[in-house]
Amino acid sequence: MPLAAHAASVPVVVDDAKCIAAKGCTVCVDVCPLDVLAIDLVRGSAFMKYDECWYCMPCEVDCPTGAVTVNIPYLLR
Amino acid sequence: MNAPVTETLEADVLVIGGGTGGPMAAIRAKEANPHLRVVLLEKANVKRSGAISMGMDGLNNAVIPGYATPEQYVKEITIANDGIVQQKPLLAYANGSYDMIRYLDKLDVKFEKDGAGDYAVRKVHHMGTYVLPMPQGHHVKKVLYRQLRRLRIGVVNRYMATRLLTTRDGRIGGAIGVNTRTSEFLVIRAKTVVLTCGAAGRLGLPASGYLFGTYENAANCGDGHAMAYHAGAALANLECYQINPLIKDYNGPSCAYVTGPFGGYTANNKGNRFIECDYWSGQMMLEFWRELESGNGPVFLNMTHLAPETIGEIETILHSNERPSRGRFHARRGTDYRQRMVEMHISEIGFCAGHSASGVWVDERAQTTVPGLYAAGDMASVPHNYMLGAFVNGAIAGEEAARFCAEVDLPEADGAAVAAEQDRVLAPTRRGDGLTPFEVEYKTRRLVNDYLAPPKITAKMRIAQERFAEIRDDLGALVARDPHELMRALEVQSILDCADMAAAASLFRTESRWGFYHYRIDYPETDNDDWFCHTLLSRDADGRMRHRKHAVDPYVVPVDATEMTAYQKLRIVPAEAAE
Numbered sequence: 001m002p003l004a005a006h007a008a009s010v011p012v013v014v015d016d017a018k019c020i021a022a023k024g025c026t027v028c029v030d031v032c033p034l035d036v037l038a039i040d041l042v043r044g045s046a047f048m049k050y051d052e053c054w055y056c057m058p059c060e061v062d063c064p065t066g067a068v069t070v071n072i073p074y075l076l077r
Numbered sequence: 078m079n080a081p082v083t084e085t086l087e088a089d090v091l092v093i094g095g096g097t098g099g100p101m102a103a104i105r106a107k108e109a110n111p112h113l114r115v116v117l118l119e120k121a122n123v124k125r126s127g128a129i130s131m132g133m134d135g136l137n138n139a140v141i142p143g144y145a146t147p148e149q150y151v152k153e154i155t156i157a158n159d160g161i162v163q164q165k166p167l168l169a170y171a172n173g174s175y176d177m178i179r180y181l182d183k184l185d186v187k188f189e190k191d192g193a194g195d196y197a198v199r200k201v202h203h204m205g206t207y208v209l210p211m212p213q214g215h216h217v218k219k220v221l222y223r224q225l226r227r228l229r230i231g232v233v234n235r236y237m238a239t240r241l242l243t244t245r246d247g248r249i250g251g252a253i254g255v256n257t258r259t260s261e262f263l264v265i266r267a268k269t270v271v272l273t274c275g276a277a278g279r280l281g282l283p284a285s286g287y288l289f290g291t292y293e294n295a296a297n298c299g300d301g302h303a304m305a306y307h308a309g310a311a312l313a314n315l316e317c318y319q320i321n322p323l324i325k326d327y328n329g330p331s332c333a334y335v336t337g338p339f340g341g342y343t344a345n346n347k348g349n350r351f352i353e354c355d356y357w358s359g360q361m362m363l364e365f366w367r368e369l370e371s372g373n374g375p376v377f378l379n380m381t382h383l384a385p386e387t388i389g390e391i392e393t394i395l396h397s398n399e400r401p402s403r404g405r406f407h408a409r410r411g412t413d414y415r416q417r418m419v420e421m422h423i424s425e426i427g428f429c430a431g432h433s434a435s436g437v438w439v440d441e442r443a444q445t446t447v448p449g450l451y452a453a454g455d456m457a458s459v460p461h462n463y464m465l466g467a468f469v470n471g472a473i474a475g476e477e478a479a480r481f482c483a484e485v486d487l488p489e490a491d492g493a494a495v496a497a498e499q500d501r502v503l504a505p506t507r508r509g510d511g512l513t514p515f516e517v518e519y520k521t522r523r524l525v526n527d528y529l530a531p532p533k534i535t536a537k538m539r540i541a542q543e544r545f546a547e548i549r550d551d552l553g554a555l556v557a558r559d560p561h562e563l564m565r566a567l568e569v570q571s572i573l574d575c576a577d578m579a580a581a582a583s584l585f586r587t588e589s590r591w592g593f594y595h596y597r598i599d600y601p602e603t604d605n606d607d608w609f610c611h612t613l614l615s616r617d618a619d620g621r622m623r624h625r626k627h628a629v630d631p632y633v634v635p636v637d638a639t640e641m642t643a644y645q646k647l648r649i650v651p652a653e654a655a656e
Contacts, residue, residue, distance in 0.1 A: 001510055001511060001512065001554075002510050003510055003513065003556070030122055030124070031122055031124055031125040032121070032122075032125075033121040033122075033125060033126050033127070033130050033294055033295075033296045034121070034289065034295060034296055035121060035235070035257055035258070035561060035564070049561075050561060052288070052289045052295070052565075053289055054289055054290075054291070054294060054295045054296075055290075055402045056130050056131055056294070056400070056402070057131055057401055057402055058124075058125040058130055058131065061131070061401075062125070070402060070405075071405070072327070072402060072405060072406050072409065073287050073289075073290060075285045075286055075287040075290065076283070076285035076287050076290050076326040076327060076328065076406075077326075077406070077409060077410075
């Protein structure tokens with residue numbers, strides 16, 4: 001069967017102004033238990049690539065610059 | 078098609094799962110013999126993986142001299158599980174409990190102590206006193222990680238184990254893993270394997286409909302249960318589901334073990350207590366479900382009567398530990414513990430010995446039925462073992478594996494088995510279109526809710542088996558467009574295996590037991606004549622599920638017949654009815 005592209009709002013928000021992924025930081029990507037974050041090489045910042053969040057917060061707590069915010073996913077908010 | 082990129086590793090002790098019990102197994106194996114090659118394989122990153130990713134707010138089963146004895150604890154858990162326990166592993170846990178607390182204390186895990194420096198143990202269980210708060214328990218994973226580094230244990234992150242390797246004579250031989258970011262393979266030849274993959278927590282679908290809004294860490298999807306099954310190990314009492322009382326929609330603990338000792342309690346919509354004890358058990362969940370279904374639902378956690386300072390203390394613990402985002406969830410809805418009760422609900426079903434009793438069958442030495450294969454934590458069959466049980470039983474598994482290594486040679490990897498497994502794993506990457514892991518997982522788990530969640534009905538469970546068989550055929554159409562999707566495609570196969578096991582095990586036991594966990598409408602009574610036994614599920618030579626009864630070993634801690642019913646009497650009789 002052919003595949004459709006689904007859009008979904010994602011709970012983890014990264015502040016590009018604070019994110020230092022361009023300097024090589026990958027802390028939030030490293031600590032995520034579900035491996036749902038990635039680095040956007042063009043923008044030079046982290047982002048949530050897959051809507052598969054356990055809202056557990058290591059990405060936010062371990063971020064050295066306070067760039068990451070974990071919101072509660074909309075479906076259970 | 079190019080041959081898959083494959084690395085090989087050799088280990089004396091291979092630990093699969095780097096959450097709670099896994100790191101402890103690796104640490105204790107290395108401490109037992111520093112010359113051993115100990116490898117810890119983790120699907121995520123050991124720094125923040127597993128159920129205690131963000132720490133833990135307390136020990137729920139601390140057996141501390143002066144508060145409880147190992148024998149008292151064994152008795153309490155025997156009664157809470159309607160008598161179907163192996164007391165020897167329970168006693169092994171209870172005997173190791175205090176030493177492990179002191180070991181963790183030495184590693185700098187912080188426990189609550191009173192002014193005299195003694196552990197400040199609280200009562201939550203129906204009978205004994207076993208709860209030790211950890212208001213600063215958010216740092217547990219950091220402490221474990223430091224010790225792994227200190228001992229120079231080989232940590233391999235972002236590899237998902239997919240199948241265990243066994244030798245021709247049925248002994249463990251290692252495992253095959255696939256990198257979750259590159260799809261590269263790792264074949265690990267190992268003398269012993271310790272499975273510590275956590276609960277099967279992505280089995281039922283949460284009421285919110287959000288696939289990853291599970292009670293358990295959503296990475297814990299039953300990989301360990303499935304791997305053990307395919308390696309021929311027996312799994313015990315899988316019909317004894319895990320179902321927990323949780324904050325509605327948020328689907329995390331509220332948590333009664335934290336709030337209970339401060340005076341919080343479970344209440345109905347009139348604000349009245351209806352159960353005597355908030356300790357999680359099948360009997361407690363049955364009363365909880367009955368209240369939800371009655372005109373007195375929904376069910377709440379009430380703290381509105383507590384002093385503001387007390388609530389402040391509770392909030393500090395709950396909003397910095399284990400599931401810290403619950404504060405954020407409450408804030409958005411304007412739920413303040415001082416003014417409003419917290420709406421509660423029952424979780425989706427899963428397999429988790431941490432809170433319930435089912436899992437890979439192990440004895441008091443953490444040995445499974447496959448020689449050289451050990452299991453511990455939420456996925457092994459020691460009931461109600463919680464975080465401390467994962468540590469204690471993980472330690473036992475690590476030490477036993479270290480000992481077993483001295484007796485055996487490193488097995489050769491079975492090349493044909495490796496090639497076949499690589500074909501199975503990579504199949505979804507070789508299709509351009511088909512079914513996504515997301516939709517196959519959603520459908521499987523939605524059917525689990527529709528047909529397997531209690532109250533269990535024979536006709537519904539048979540329909541579930543038909544639907545699962547159709548989905549099994551659909552697995553041949555799974556498509557994965559990148560390594561991440563491939564991980565999900567593999568996970569959904571573990572989820573389907575667990576769903577099939579849940580249905581089969583539930584149909585086999587033709588009685589009701591463990592309160593709500595195995596409440597069968599067609600067989601509403603507990604039948605001690607025919608079913609006072611464990612049930613073991615395993616794979617036969619033809620790849621079919623096989624069931625057998627296994628007698629409950631004679632108790633090492635005797636339990637009085639009058640005491641045995643203590644957990645059957647949890648419902649509070651209203652004052653007017655009692656008069």
